[in-house]
Amino acid sequence: MPSNLGRGKSRTKKALLTTEQVARWPFSSRTHARTESADCTLHSPFLAGTRPSEQLGLLWEDVDFEANVIRIRRMQERDGALTNLTKTEAGTRDVPMGSLLRSLLLEWKLACPRRDDELHRVFPGLGTKQQWPLPHVGGGGGGPLLYWSFRRRFWASTLKKLGLPPEASLHATIAHQISRH
Numbered sequence: 001m002p003s004n005l006g007r008g009k010s011r012t013k014k015a016l017l018t019t020e021q022v023a024r025w026p027f028s029s030r031t032h033a034r035t036e037s038a039d040c041t042l043h044s045p046f047l048a049g050t051r052p053s054e055q056l057g058l059l060w061e062d063v064d065f066e067a068n069v070i071r072i073r074r075m076q077e078r079d080g081a082l083t084n085l086t087k088t089e090a091g092t093r094d095v096p097m098g099s100l101l102r103s104l105l106l107e108w109k110l111a112c113p114r115r116d117d118e119l120h121r122v123f124p125g126l127g128t129k130q131q132w133p134l135p136h137v138g139g140g141g142g143g144p145l146l147y148w149s150f151r152r153r154f155w156a157s158t159l160k161k162l163g164l165p166p167e168a169s170l171h172a173t174i175a176h177q178i179s180r181h
Contacts, residue, residue: 015168026161041123041145041154051075054091056145058122060112063105069094080144085112125149150171 045055047072057076062143064071072093074084086092097105105122112123125145 015165015166017168020162021168024164033087041150042158043104044101045125047098048095048097049103051087051091052147052150053077055088056121056123056147056150060109060119060122061107065096065097065102067107068097068102070097071095076144076147078147112155121145123150 007158041055045052049073050058050070053073053075057074058070058072059074059082062071062073072086072091072095073084075086075091076082077173102113108122112122113115114120115124121144123145159166159168
Protein backbone atom coordinates (compact mmCIF):
# COMPACT_ATOMS: atom_id res chain seq x y z
CA MET A 1 0.00 0.00 0.00
CA PRO A 2 1.42 3.43 -0.88
CA SER A 3 2.53 5.61 1.99
CA ASN A 4 2.97 9.38 2.24
CA LEU A 5 -0.22 10.08 0.30
CA GLY A 6 -1.04 12.92 2.64
CA ARG A 7 -4.68 12.05 3.16
CA GLY A 8 -6.27 14.05 5.93
CA LYS A 9 -3.48 16.62 6.06
CA SER A 10 -4.21 20.27 5.37
CA ARG A 11 -2.35 21.56 2.36
CA THR A 12 -1.09 24.93 1.36
CA LYS A 13 -2.07 26.23 -2.04
CA LYS A 14 0.66 25.46 -4.54
CA ALA A 15 2.15 28.12 -6.77
CA LEU A 16 1.16 27.69 -10.41
CA LEU A 17 2.88 28.86 -13.55
CA THR A 18 0.73 30.98 -15.83
CA THR A 19 0.17 30.17 -19.50
CA GLU A 20 2.67 32.90 -20.40
CA GLN A 21 5.25 31.42 -18.01
CA VAL A 22 4.74 27.90 -19.40
CA ALA A 23 5.28 29.35 -22.89
CA ARG A 24 8.81 30.33 -21.75
CA TRP A 25 9.59 26.67 -21.08
CA PRO A 26 12.55 25.46 -23.22
CA PHE A 27 10.55 22.92 -25.27
CA SER A 28 8.13 25.57 -26.48
CA SER A 29 10.73 26.63 -29.06
CA ARG A 30 11.09 22.96 -30.12
CA THR A 31 14.78 23.43 -30.75
CA HIS A 32 16.79 20.57 -29.35
CA ALA A 33 20.44 20.46 -30.25
CA ARG A 34 20.66 17.19 -28.33
CA THR A 35 18.66 15.40 -25.70
CA GLU A 36 20.08 15.29 -22.22
CA SER A 37 18.70 13.88 -19.01
CA ALA A 38 17.35 17.28 -18.02
CA ASP A 39 15.52 17.71 -21.34
CA CYS A 40 13.63 14.46 -21.11
CA THR A 41 13.12 14.59 -17.33
CA LEU A 42 11.67 18.10 -17.49
CA HIS A 43 9.63 17.84 -20.68
CA SER A 44 7.98 14.47 -20.07
CA PRO A 45 5.56 15.59 -17.33
CA PHE A 46 4.34 18.46 -19.52
CA LEU A 47 4.03 16.29 -22.60
CA ALA A 48 2.44 13.29 -20.84
CA GLY A 49 0.57 14.96 -17.95
CA THR A 50 2.07 12.69 -15.30
CA ARG A 51 2.52 13.26 -11.59
CA PRO A 52 6.17 13.38 -10.47
CA SER A 53 5.70 10.11 -8.55
CA GLU A 54 4.33 8.46 -11.72
CA GLN A 55 7.13 9.84 -13.87
CA LEU A 56 9.85 8.73 -11.46
CA GLY A 57 8.23 5.28 -11.20
CA LEU A 58 8.30 4.65 -14.96
CA LEU A 59 10.25 1.64 -16.18
CA TRP A 60 11.32 1.16 -19.78
CA GLU A 61 8.91 -1.78 -19.99
CA ASP A 62 6.08 0.79 -19.53
CA VAL A 63 7.07 2.72 -22.68
CA ASP A 64 5.54 1.11 -25.77
CA PHE A 65 7.08 2.74 -28.84
CA GLU A 66 5.09 0.51 -31.22
CA ALA A 67 1.71 1.52 -29.77
CA ASN A 68 2.95 5.06 -28.96
CA VAL A 69 1.75 4.91 -25.35
CA ILE A 70 3.22 5.15 -21.89
CA ARG A 71 1.54 2.78 -19.45
CA ILE A 72 1.17 4.33 -16.01
CA ARG A 73 0.97 1.37 -13.60
CA ARG A 74 3.06 2.33 -10.58
CA MET A 75 4.53 5.21 -8.68
CA GLN A 76 7.72 5.89 -6.81
CA GLU A 77 7.61 6.53 -3.07
CA ARG A 78 9.64 9.40 -1.61
CA ASP A 79 12.36 6.95 -0.54
CA GLY A 80 12.77 5.67 -4.13
CA ALA A 81 10.86 2.41 -3.66
CA LEU A 82 8.40 1.40 -6.40
CA THR A 83 4.75 0.72 -5.57
CA ASN A 84 2.64 -1.19 -8.07
CA LEU A 85 -0.27 1.19 -7.49
CA THR A 86 -1.02 4.74 -8.53
CA LYS A 87 -2.24 7.51 -6.24
CA THR A 88 -5.82 7.00 -7.42
CA GLU A 89 -7.62 4.24 -9.30
CA ALA A 90 -7.99 6.57 -12.30
CA GLY A 91 -4.21 7.06 -12.22
CA THR A 92 -3.69 3.67 -13.86
CA ARG A 93 -3.91 4.60 -17.52
CA ASP A 94 -2.28 4.60 -20.93
CA VAL A 95 -0.96 8.00 -21.98
CA PRO A 96 -0.61 8.68 -25.72
CA MET A 97 2.91 9.61 -26.77
CA GLY A 98 3.10 12.60 -29.09
CA SER A 99 5.88 12.86 -31.65
CA LEU A 100 8.03 15.25 -29.58
CA LEU A 101 7.84 13.09 -26.45
CA ARG A 102 8.47 9.95 -28.50
CA SER A 103 11.59 11.41 -30.11
CA LEU A 104 12.89 12.69 -26.74
CA LEU A 105 12.39 9.26 -25.17
CA LEU A 106 14.01 7.41 -28.08
CA GLU A 107 17.08 9.65 -27.85
CA TRP A 108 17.14 9.39 -24.05
CA LYS A 109 16.90 5.59 -24.22
CA LEU A 110 20.31 5.51 -25.91
CA ALA A 111 22.00 7.60 -23.20
CA CYS A 112 19.97 6.52 -20.17
CA PRO A 113 22.05 5.13 -17.28
CA ARG A 114 21.62 1.40 -16.83
CA ARG A 115 21.25 -0.71 -13.71
CA ASP A 116 23.62 -3.67 -13.94
CA ASP A 117 24.08 -2.85 -17.67
CA GLU A 118 20.31 -3.18 -18.32
CA LEU A 119 17.72 -0.48 -19.01
CA HIS A 120 15.41 -0.27 -16.02
CA ARG A 121 14.07 3.12 -14.91
CA VAL A 122 13.21 5.72 -17.51
CA PHE A 123 14.32 8.54 -15.18
CA PRO A 124 17.06 7.08 -12.97
CA GLY A 125 19.42 8.83 -10.64
CA LEU A 126 22.58 9.72 -12.51
CA GLY A 127 24.98 9.07 -9.67
CA THR A 128 27.42 11.73 -8.48
CA LYS A 129 29.94 12.91 -11.04
CA GLN A 130 33.60 12.77 -10.06
CA GLN A 131 36.62 14.21 -11.84
CA TRP A 132 37.55 12.21 -14.94
CA PRO A 133 38.61 9.37 -15.22
CA LEU A 134 36.84 8.31 -12.03
CA PRO A 135 33.37 6.74 -12.50
CA HIS A 136 30.18 8.21 -11.07
CA VAL A 137 29.70 7.49 -7.36
CA GLY A 138 26.66 5.30 -6.81
CA GLY A 139 27.36 2.83 -9.59
CA GLY A 140 27.12 5.38 -12.38
CA GLY A 141 23.42 5.85 -11.86
CA GLY A 142 20.51 3.68 -12.82
CA GLY A 143 18.94 3.65 -9.36
CA PRO A 144 16.01 5.79 -8.25
CA LEU A 145 16.00 9.54 -8.80
CA LEU A 146 14.47 10.83 -5.58
CA TYR A 147 11.75 13.47 -5.73
CA TRP A 148 13.66 16.05 -3.67
CA SER A 149 16.68 15.61 -5.93
CA PHE A 150 14.50 15.95 -9.05
CA ARG A 151 12.97 19.18 -7.66
CA ARG A 152 16.33 20.64 -6.71
CA ARG A 153 18.53 19.44 -9.61
CA PHE A 154 16.09 19.72 -12.50
CA TRP A 155 12.84 21.56 -11.72
CA ALA A 156 13.84 24.45 -9.40
CA SER A 157 17.14 25.12 -11.16
CA THR A 158 15.42 25.32 -14.57
CA LEU A 159 12.70 27.63 -13.22
CA LYS A 160 15.38 29.87 -11.72
CA LYS A 161 17.31 30.01 -15.03
CA LEU A 162 14.08 31.00 -16.79
CA GLY A 163 13.33 33.70 -14.21
CA LEU A 164 10.27 31.79 -12.96
CA PRO A 165 9.26 31.11 -9.33
CA PRO A 166 11.26 28.03 -8.22
CA GLU A 167 8.57 26.98 -5.72
CA ALA A 168 5.98 26.42 -8.48
CA SER A 169 4.35 23.00 -8.43
CA LEU A 170 5.01 20.85 -11.48
CA HIS A 171 1.90 18.67 -11.31
CA ALA A 172 -0.46 21.46 -10.20
CA THR A 173 0.74 23.62 -13.11
CA ILE A 174 0.19 20.79 -15.60
CA ALA A 175 -3.27 19.98 -14.19
CA HIS A 176 -4.21 23.67 -14.28
CA GLN A 177 -3.04 24.09 -17.88
CA ILE A 178 -4.91 20.94 -18.99
CA SER A 179 -8.13 22.01 -17.23
CA ARG A 180 -8.03 25.39 -19.04
CA HIS A 181 -8.14 23.73 -22.48
